Amino acid sequence: MDETSEREPSELPVAMGHLPELLGYALRRAQVAVFADFHDRFSSDDITPAQFGVLEVLKYNPGLRQTQVSAALGVRRTNFVPLFDGLEARGLAERRKVPADRRAFALYLTPKGEDLLQRLEQRVCEHEAKFTARIGADGKQQLLRLLHLLCDN
Amino acid sequence: MDETSEREPSELPVAMGHLPELLGYALRRAQVAVFADFHDRFSSDDITPAQFGVLEVLKYNPGLRQTQVSAALGVRRTNFVPLFDGLEARGLAERRKVPADRRAFALYLTPKGEDLLQRLEQRVCEHEAKFTARIGADGKQQLLRLLHLLCDN
DNA sequence: TATTGTTATACTCTATAACTATA
DNA sequence: TATAGTTATAGAGTATAACAATA
Numbered sequence: 380m381d382e383t384s385e386r387e388p389s390e391l392p393v394a395m396g397h398l399p400e401l402l403g404y405a406l407r408r409a410q411v412a413v414f415a416d417f418h419d420r421f422s423s424d425d426i427t428p429a430q431f432g433v434l435e436v437l438k439y440n441p442g443l444r445q446t447q448v449s450a451a452l453g454v455r456r457t458n459f460v461p462l463f464d465g466l467e468a469r470g471l472a473e474r475r476k477v478p479a480d481r482r483a484f485a486l487y488l489t490p491k492g493e494d495l496l497q498r499l500e501q502r503v504c505e506h507e508a509k510f511t512a513r514i515g516a517d518g519k520q521q522l523l524r525l526l527h528l529l530c531d532n
Numbered sequence: 533m534d535e536t537s538e539r540e541p542s543e544l545p546v547a548m549g550h551l552p553e554l555l556g557y558a559l560r561r562a563q564v565a566v567f568a569d570f571h572d573r574f575s576s577d578d579i580t581p582a583q584f585g586v587l588e589v590l591k592y593n594p595g596l597r598q599t600q601v602s603a604a605l606g607v608r609r610t611n612f613v614p615l616f617d618g619l620e621a622r623g624l625a626e627r628r629k630v631p632a633d634r635r636a637f638a639l640y641l642t643p644k645g646e647d648l649l650q651r652l653e654q655r656v657c658e659h660e661a662k663f664t665a666r667i668g669a670d671g672k673q674q675l676l677r678l679l680h681l682l683c684d685n
Numbered sequence: 686t687a688t689t690g691t692t693a694t695a696c697t698c699t700a701t702a703a704c705t706a707t708a
Numbered sequence: 709t710a711t712a713g714t715t716a717t718a719g720a721g722t723a724t725a726a727c728a729a730t731a
Binding site: 393394395396397398399400401402403404405406407408409410411412413414417428432435436438439440443447448451453500503506507510513514518519521522523525526527528529530532 | 546559564653659667678679
């Protein structure tokens, strides 16, 4: 194949227009990059970011009601059911009946879930460190501040 | 209902543990917030962020091959097919045969697509302005810089 | 009547394998 | 043998409606 004529279209860089200046586009790309690294590190443990979030909330709020956990994480209560089922089936967390309200379940980590979470938290720090290395510790604090401002209105 | 005893669990704020300091968690929340606003503004035009990205890339790279467009946007070529089909069916963009390579398609905006994109771009500025108001113009530039550093390695 | 948790379901996104027609 | 585009398909993630048990 003739190199000069063949490479004609593919060697030119693609102009992205205004996309790089759009917050939504930049946020999506960054989120995909960070979640991909999370997946690389934790798929062998069968832990997704959403599952990690549930474990983390239960650690600091043992006994919270199912609907409160799902609301805090921005997951609809209907989608939270299979999400928590997976953790419970693996013995990482459990539902307990609440005498005061027989409709409700209070959620808790099991000892096994606490152990796993502790080990996960250490490795999450390494995951964070990978990206902190790219933007610096100050950069990370600035970034978190700006991201929270974006959400919290 | 007795207010003091009833509110016991729901009135306490939920502790989010380390989640607010995790880049992935903060990025996801911010992205959801920004995309929700995009959806509010553009769902009546049946335009998703991904479709807007395609139109934008075609505006600045008319005649680019299908695979190049999908690669530039981080969409697998197999998923790009129905994405572009939707735009083509609505007369916003089109595939043209390439004489030099009869396997390939070169992609173009139609005049109708150019018109729509111009109107979309104006309204995307309003969408951006909503979030820029929360973090300031400097904040936005800092945020974009940090987000790009996070991806570009 | 309203709320908690659940089921069923549907729609979008994303991911893989395999096909066709060309190169 | 490799590449461009396509099809089929399967798995997540996310959305709504409706139900049973309980408040």
